[in-house]
Amino acid sequence: MLPGITQKIHNIQRLHQILQILITHGFGYIVDRLNIKKRFIKFKPLKKLDVFNQPLPVRVRKVLEELGPTFIKLGQILSTRPDLIPLEFCKELEKLQDETPAIEYEKVKAQIENELKQPINKIFSNFSPQPIAAASLSQVHLAELKKGKKVVVKIQRPNIRKVITTDLEILYGLAKLVEKHIKESRIYNPVGMVEEFKKTILKEIDFNIEANNIERFRRNFKDDDTVYVPQVFRDLSTAKILTIERIEGIKITNIERIEKSGLDRKQIAINGANAVLKQIFIHRFFHADPHPGNIFALDNNRIAFVDYGMVGRLDEETKFQLASILTAIVEQDVSGIVDSLIAMETVEKVDVKRLSLDLEELMDSYYGIPLKELKMGQFLMDMINVVLQNKIKIPPSLFLLSKALITIEGVGEKLDPEFNVAIHIKPFVERLVREKYSFRRIAKELKKFTKELYVFTSSLPKDLSLIFNKIRKGNLKVEFEHKGLENFILQMDKVSNRIAFSVIIAALIIGSSIIMQTNKGPLFLGFPVLGIFGFFIAGILGLWLVIAILRSGRL
Numbered sequence: 050m051l052p053g054i055t056q057k058i059h060n061i062q063r064l065h066q067i068l069q070i071l072i073t074h075g076f077g078y079i080v081d082r083l084n085i086k087k088r089f090i091k092f093k094p095l096k097k098l099d100v101f102n103q104p105l106p107v108r109v110r111k112v113l114e115e116l117g118p119t120f121i122k123l124g125q126i127l128s129t130r131p132d133l134i135p136l137e138f139c140k141e142l143e144k145l146q147d148e149t150p151a152i153e154y155e156k157v158k159a160q161i162e163n164e165l166k167q168p169i170n171k172i173f174s175n176f177s178p179q180p181i182a183a184a185s186l187s188q189v190h191l192a193e194l195k196k197g198k199k200v201v202v203k204i205q206r207p208n209i210r211k212v213i214t215t216d217l218e219i220l221y222g223l224a225k226l227v228e229k230h231i232k233e234s235r236i237y238n239p240v241g242m243v244e245e246f247k248k249t250i251l252k253e254i255d256f257n258i259e260a261n262n263i264e265r266f267r268r269n270f271k272d273d274d275t276v277y278v279p280q281v282f283r284d285l286s287t288a289k290i291l292t293i294e295r296i297e298g299i300k301i302t303n304i305e306r307i308e309k310s311g312l313d314r315k316q317i318a319i320n321g322a323n324a325v326l327k328q329i330f331i332h333r334f335f336h337a338d339p340h341p342g343n344i345f346a347l348d349n350n351r352i353a354f355v356d357y358g359m360v361g362r363l364d365e366e367t368k369f370q371l372a373s374i375l376t377a378i379v380e381q382d383v384s385g386i387v388d389s390l391i392a393m394e395t396v397e398k399v400d401v402k403r404l405s406l407d408l409e410e411l412m413d414s415y416y417g418i419p420l421k422e423l424k425m426g427q428f429l430m431d432m433i434n435v436v437l438q439n440k441i442k443i444p445p446s447l448f449l450l451s452k453a454l455i456t457i458e459g460v461g462e463k464l465d466p467e468f469n470v471a472i473h474i475k476p477f478v479e480r481l482v483r484e485k486y487s488f489r490r491i492a493k494e495l496k497k498f499t500k501e502l503y504v505f506t507s508s509l510p511k512d513l514s515l516i517f518n519k520i521r522k523g524n525l526k527v528e529f530e531h532k533g534l535e536n537f538i539l540q541m542d543k544v545s546n547r548i549a550f551s552v553i554i555a556a557l558i559i560g561s562s563i564i565m566q567t568n569k570g571p572l573f574l575g576f577p578v579l580g581i582f583g584f585f586i587a588g589i590l591g592l593w594l595v596i597a598i599l600r601s602g603r604l
Contacts, residue, residue, distance in 0.1 A: 060215055060218060060219060063215055063216070063219055064219050064222075064223075067116060067219060067223075068080050070112055070115050070116055071112060073100075074100055074108045074111055074112045074115075075100040075101050075108060076108070076112070079231070082230050082231055083223070083226045083227065083230055083231075084226070084230055104141075106137050106138045106140075106141035106142070107141060109124075109138060109141070109142070110124065110141050110142055110144060110145060113142070113145060114145060116216075117185065117212070117216075118149070118185030118186055118206075118209065118212065118213070119212065119213050119216035119217065119220075119250065120216070121145055121185055122185070122186070122250050122253065123220075123246055123250075124142040124145045125142065125145055126246060126249055126250075127139070127142055128140075128142035128143045128145070129337065129445060129448060129449055129452070130445055130448070131433060131437060131443060131445075131448050133242060135437070136433065136434055136437055139448075149183055149184060149185045150183065151179070151180050151183040151188055152180075152183070152188060152204070152206060152207070154178040156207055157178075157180075157188075157190065157204050159207075160204055160205070160207055160289065160290070161202070161204065161290060164287045164289050164290045165285060165287070165290060171195075172194075172195070172285065173192045173193060173194060173195070173202075174193050174194065174195050174197070175192060175193040176190060176191075176192040176193075176202070177190050177191040177192065178190075181201075185206070185209075186205065186206060186209055186253065186254060187203050187204055187205045187206060187209075188203075188204055188206070189201055189202070189203050189204075190202045190204065191295065192292075194282075194285075198294070199294075199295040199297070200282065200285075200292050200293060200294060200295050201292075201293055201294075201295050201296075202285075202290065202291070202292050203256065203259075203290070203291040203292075203293075204289070204290060205254060205256065205288075205289040205290070209254060210254060213250060213251075213254065217243070217246075217247050217250075220243050220246075221240070221243050221244075221247075224239035224240045224242070224243045225239075225240055227239045228240055253358050253359070254288075255288050256286060256287065256288055256289060256290065256291040257286070257287070257288050259291055259357050259358050260281045260283065260286050260291060260293075262357040262358075262360050263278060263279065263281050263293060263357045264281055265334060266278045266334075266336075266354070266357065267279075267280070267281075269327075269328075269332045269334065270324075270327075273324075273327075274349070274351070275320040275323065275324065275350070275351055275352060276320070276324045276327075276351065276352050276353070276354075277296075277347055277351050277352070277353045278353070278354070279293045279294035279295070279296055279353070279355070280293065280294040281293050281294075282294075296345050296347070296353045296355055298345030298346055298347040298353055299312075299345060299346045299347075300341070300342065300344075300345060300346075301317065301321065301341055301344040301345060301346050301352075301460055301464070302341045302342075302460065302463065304463060304464065307346055307464070312346055312348075312350055313350050314464040314465055315464065315465040315468070316350040317346050317350050317352065317464055318460070318461040318464040318465045318468045319468075319473065320350055320351065320352045321344060321352050321457055321460060321461065321464075322457045322461055322468075322470055322473045323473060324352050324354075325339060325453050325454075325456075325457050326473060326474060326477050327477075329363065329368075329371075329450060329453065330368060330371075330372065330477045330478075330480075330481055331477075333362060333363040333364070333365070333368055334360060334361075334362055334363075335360065335361050335362075335363075335449075335453070336354050336357065336359075336360060336361075336453075337359040337360050337361040337449055338356065338358075338359045339354065339453055339456050339457070340456060341456065341459075341460050343355050343356050344460065361445075361446065361449050363446050367393065367444065367446055368481065369481060369485050370389050370392050370393045371446065371447065371450060372477075372478045372481035372482060372485070373385065373388075373389040373392075374386055374389045374390075374447075375425075375474060375478050376478055376482065377389060378425070378428060378429075378432070379423075379471070379475070379478075381412050381416075383405050383408045383409050383412060384405065386408055386432070387401060387404060387405055387408070390436065390441065390443075393444055393447075399439055399440065399441055400439070403439065404435075404436070404439045404441070407435045407438070407439060408432070408435060411431055411432060411435055415428060422469065423469070423471045424458060424471075425454050425458070425470050425471040425474060426451055426452075426453075426454030426455035426456075426457075426458045426470065427455065427458075429447070429450065429451035429454060430451050430455065433447065433448060433451060454470055454474075457470055458470045547594065547597075547598070550590065550594055551594065553590070554587050554590050554591050554594070557583050557584075557586055557587035557590070558583075558584070558587045560583055561579075561580045561581075561582075561583030561584045561587065562580070564577050564579050564580035564583065565577060565580040
């Protein structure tokens with residue numbers, strides 16, 4: 050069988066599986082609206098009606114878990130995007146479980162030897178056949194290099210790219226059907242979401258990108274004695290294999306072991322908070338998944354992060370706007386928060402007065418709480434909720450910042466009950482304010498403005514001359530774009546086509562009637578053949594027009 054045909058059959062089977070899982074979890078009404086049942090495959094009906102007793106976000110999470118690696122990763126990415134999906138869905142999708150049976154050791158060995166082009170026993174003096182972690186895209190093994198260096202080896206699951214490619218093709222097709230048949234979905238731009246997800250997941254299965262991330266973190270913290278970033282072994286890493294230095298520390302949540310090892314819990318909490326805040330406000334390149342399982346405590350109270358597959362980036366302007374929002378929160382300045390949101394281009398056609406009142410109400414609920422007791426992460430989440438209720442699109446960076454602050458607040462309080470992240474944020478924000486209004490930055494902005502002004506003024510006389518010449522010659526054209534009238538124009542085209550069609554049919558009937566009266570030319574049953582043929586064509590065209598009108602549902 051041809052490879053292309055085999056792939057199409059596989060895609061159809063996978064699509065049937067996806068749609069059946071949707072039906073099983075009570076989403077059959079969506080499948081019905083996609084108009085797939087009529088032209089595709091028969092599905093098993095939903096038997097267990099108790100699925101409807103579960104909240105909608107829970108059912109969505111269970112669907113994604115059952116659909117496998119591509120969809121689990123889609124859910125994990127969407128959990129960080131309240132600008133795309135409601136906040137309650139984000140919180141539920143954070144619970145997605147990415148636990149998959151381990152790959153057999155022989156397949157792991159074959160994958161390593163195929164990628165690194167040499168036998169595994171020539172690379173490692175010791176390689177543990179049992180993984181320490183197994184997920185849907187990859188799994189991790191402990192190993193030791195010939196020179197005695199302890200490492201961890203991350204191996205991509207064989208053929209996972211093929212699985213993801215198939216699922217992406219199906220997702221893209223489903224997204225187009227959703228946009229076509231479910232009009233209310235268009236506000237979320239399903240096709241655009243799939244295209245963005247495709248870029249993200251294809252980057253995540255290229256381990257060279259994760260290696261680049263680790264090396265960038267290592268450069269950023271090279272002069273920082275409080276943070277340690279593991280070394281990447283480039284000669285033992287490819288797009289499918291990643292070999293990095295093993296971090297032999299204590300999970301930051303294991304308070305008992307930290308105490309027994311003689312480490313300073315308070316200092317670890319401070320170092321962890323500062324590490325995250327430096328990533329956000331100084332480096333503008335941060336770990337996008339800093340959950341407690343990814344943070345370790347080392348000797349001398351140092352902090353180490355693992356799993357650098359998901360990272361976030363901030364442009365310089367967004368960094369300053371985030372600092373402005375945090376300053377406004379501390380100062381309880383509602384107008385400052387609104388102004389910062391507008392500056393971040395998140396506000397479009399919003400009732401600013403209502404937004405201000407809602408934020409004031411939120412501020413009142415925190416009134417009187419001293420800075421050292423303020424839960425900054427939770428406050429940001431509450432603020433995001435207010436912003437979303439006002440139908441305002443928020444930047445993903447603000448949500449990721451909130452999640453990071455909630456994480457370090459939670460971990461910090463376990464390590465030190467008196468820990469408060471707001472106190473540690475303050476010096477970073479003050480530093481950013483000084484940087485924003487520093488002479489160096491103002492001079493840089495002035496230089497940029499002067500350059501742009503020079504380019505504009507240099508081209509202005511020429512542009513004006515060109516416009517006046519066109520006016521003088523009568524060649525100036527002004528184009529108008531009608532927004533929202535596309536459907537009206539389409540309907541007008543249909544109406545005019547039907548009218549033209551009706552005129553042609555009427556002309557055929559009238560012409561044929563005249564010919565019938567002449568009794569000239571070849572006759573059939575005593576009637577002119579040309580007249581009979583004209584009536585026949587008019588009848589066929591008329592019937593086709595009636596069917597088209599009935600099918601459109603508009604008489």
